[in-house]
Amino acid sequence: MNLPSLPVPLDLTMFTVLSALILVFAMLVVEHKSIVYAAFFLGMLGLANAVFFSMLGFAFIALFHVAVYVGAAVIFIIFAVTMFKEAPSVEPPVRSLALIMILLIAVTFSLVFSVYRETPVPVIDASYRLLSRLFVDRYWFPFLVAALALVTTLIEAITLARREVEA
Numbered sequence: 171m172n173l174p175s176l177p178v179p180l181d182l183t184m185f186t187v188l189s190a191l192i193l194v195f196a197m198l199v200v201e202h203k204s205i206v207y208a209a210f211f212l213g214m215l216g217l218a219n220a221v222f223f224s225m226l227g228f229a230f231i232a233l234f235h236v237a238v239y240v241g242a243a244v245i246f247i248i249f250a251v252t253m254f255k256e257a258p259s260v261e262p263p264v265r266s267l268a269l270i271m272i273l274l275i276a277v278t279f280s281l282v283f284s285v286y287r288e289t290p291v292p293v294i295d296a297s298y299r300l301l302s303r304l305f306v307d308r309y310w311f312p313f314l315v316a317a318l319a320l321v322t323t324l325i326e327a328i329t330l331a332r333r334e335v336e337a
Contacts, residue, residue: 216240
């Protein structure tokens, strides 16, 4: 059975959809009133960026991005909210300045990428299994420190939460 081919290459379609998702998640991180949901959208933004890096051929950076930005940053935000009774107040955004900056950045990117010529990227034989083995074999100490920091933060958050309930 022959499937109809897409008029647009699949990688270009994935790139476009992923770019739109990244923009939506970034907007939701900034605009959402609840810091917990903002942290969730920050995690989704980090995952989308990691997929983006992986599509571009930078699997090592994608794994690092997931480990640091998605794992540690979102967990620390959630623990900070857990330790305090209420989220810090945020000033209302200046929408007109944001719209001007979005237009300025869009014009700049369109000018920069209009002269971009497609150059072949060398193919690197790297798999996620090899990269994870590299992390475990070579960078075991930073992983251990990060894991201990996360566990310590979790214990502190639980202790503070229980102390507030008992008081």
